[in-house]
Amino acid sequence: MIEVNNLYKSFDGKPVLKGISAVFETGKTNMIIGRSGSGKTVFVKSILGLIQPDKGTISFDGRVWSNLSLPEQRKIRTEVGVVFQGNALFDSMTIEENIMFPMRMFTQKTKSEMKKRVNEVLEQVSLEGVNNKFPAEISGGMQKRVALARAIVLYPKYLFCDEPNSGLDPKTAIIIDNLIHDLTVRYDTTTIINTHDMNSIMEIGEKIILLKDGHKQWEGNKSQVFFTDNPDLNDFVFSSSLFRKVKELVQKEGKSSF
Amino acid sequence: MYLESIGKYSLMLKQVFKKPQKRKIFWENFFREIDDLGIKSIGLVGFISFFIGGVVTIQTARNLSNPLIDKLYIGYATFKSIVLEFSPTFISIILAGIVGSYIASTIGTMRISEQIDALDVMGVNSLNYLVLPKVLAALTFYPFLIVISMFLGVLGGWVAGNITGMVLTEDYLKGIRYDFEPFDITYALIKTVVFAFYSHYSLLFRILCKRRFTRSGESQHPSGYLDQCNHNRI
Incomplete structure (x- = not known):
């Protein structure tokens, strides 16, 4: 479980995060949504320790990040898997070397053990046989799956995905969403997904947090989305006529229909 | 402002020179950098040094046309300029x-x-x-590159002197041995190591340290890194 308490961050005097508090539960896909510039990425990067917050605390299963020494922080980072928006695969390494990298850095496994684990995670993301290819030689969707495979190779306790569907077609996006959800359940991770993809929210949003102008505006789950009267959420989620019609339909049929 | 930079520089230095987390991976990276930064530069360094040696010899010979000046000074001037200035300074800048x-x-x-x-x-x-x-590969391999540059520069001078007939082999060899000071070589190598450290480290500092300590969340454009590179070169 990750707990964020009263998080503030500003850049050049301009506040971006204004006292956000949230709890991200284990074994669930926790989603952070919001319009561009709402502070989602800064929020996630603050949790990851890539940005130093001005105020507030972040704790990983009770371990308060700011109270930890650098080696202790690095230890927590080995428990974290991250899928970046642009995948962040090392382009000079093959797919196998990319996935093997965290194991080479942080474990004492033999090469055959590492290869076995690489094949195991590649199988989990349905991507067998690409071991010797370079990231540039595979498609965007495949790269995303490789990034996921690298993120889970060390059995992470915390999984972060920054806009995992950006640049993907709707079908591949749903495959990636379901994969993230399956991996969250399988590894019992605390998964945090930063997105503004409505399909993802409706597909796997077990806990949703809406950010607006650096504030937390709403918190709930995917079925509550249809029955809330929060104007910011309605404005964000039901901005397209298709989703407005879906909302009307779901409301007509009642909560049990979703 | 300067004090802040010195502070950041020192903090980065502390992180850089920590014991590598995985020794095996460090050595792999080190030898890859030796190849990328050093071995792949040999051709260019050799080419430039050989021709510059030739040019220095010809120019010196043309300016020492007075029959009262011994021809050995052509080799002497070529040797001194290559060993003391050209190889350690100009090759390092290149x-x-x-x-x-x-x-x-x-x-x-x-x-x-x-x-x-x-x-x-x-x-x-x-x-x-x-x-x-990267820094250790540069510090380790650049002295070798500079020694190669010195040798090829002096060789280029001899070849040019011989082809043009401006200086005889005997005079040239006498010249490069004349007033030979072994410390000149040491001095050139010290200069190289200091230059290699400063140039590589300061470039990496500009690229990495800046974002680490003043990260503002904004995206960076690739041209920004080329600016850092150009700044470093200047």
């Missing part, structure tokens, strides 16, 4: 440009494509992982 562009583009791309963030969130000391092998 290398800083070439290698600087290479480093700026690779590290810059890694930064933009979030590969450095990926290293950080994995718990890898990215400064140590990326900077230490």
Whole structure:
């Protein structure tokens, strides 16, 4: 479980995060949504320790990040898997070397053990046989799956995905969403997904947090989305006529229909 | 402002020179950098040095046409200018440009494509992982490059002197041995090591340290890294 308490961050005097508090539960896909510039990425990067917050605390299963020494922080980072928006695969390494990298850095496994684990995670993301290819030689969707495979190779306790569907077609996006959800359940991770993809929210949003102008505006789950009267959420989620019609339909049929 | 920079520089230095997290991976990276920064520069360094040696000899010979001046001074002047200035200073500047562009583009791309963030969130000391092998490879291999440059520069001078008939082999050899001071070589190598450290480290500092300590969340454009590289070259 990750707990964020009263998080503030500003850049050049301009506040971006204004006292956000949230709890991200284990074994669930926790989603952070919001319009561009709402502070989602800064929020996630603050949790990851890539940005130093001005105020507030972040704790990983009770371990308060700011109270930890650098080696202790690095230890927590080995428990974290991250899928970046642009995948962040090392382009000079093959797919196998990319996935093997965290194991080479942080474990004492033999090469055959590492290869076995690489094949195991590649199988989990349905991507067998690409071991010797370079990231540039595979498609965007495949790269995303490789990034996921690298993120889970060390059995992470915390999984972060920054806009995992950006640049993907709707079908591949749903495959990636379901994969993230399956991996969250399988590894019992605390998964945090930063997105503004409505399909993802409706597909796997077990806990949703809406950010607006650096504030937390709403918190709930995917079925509550249809029955809330929060104007910011309605404005964000039901901005397209298709989703407005879906909302009307779901409301007509009642909560049990979703 | 300057004090702040010195502070950042020192903090980065502390991170860079920590013990590598995985020795095996460090040595792999170190030898890769030796190849990328050193071995691949041999051709260019040799080519430039050989021709510059020739040019220095011809120019010196043309300016020492007075029959009262011994011809050995042509070899002497060529040797001194190559050993004391050309090889350690100019070759280092050329290398800083070439290698600087290479480093700026690779590290810059890694930064933009979030590969450095990926290293950080994995718990890898990215400064140590990326900077230490490069700096140590430069410090280790550049003296060899400079020795090669000195040798080829002097050789180029001899070849040019012989082909043009401006200086005889005997005079040239006498000249390069005349007033030979072994410390000149040591001095040139010290200069190289200091230059290699400063140029590589300051470039990497500009690229990596700036974002680390003043990260503002904004995206960085690739041209920004080339600016850092150009600044470093100047």
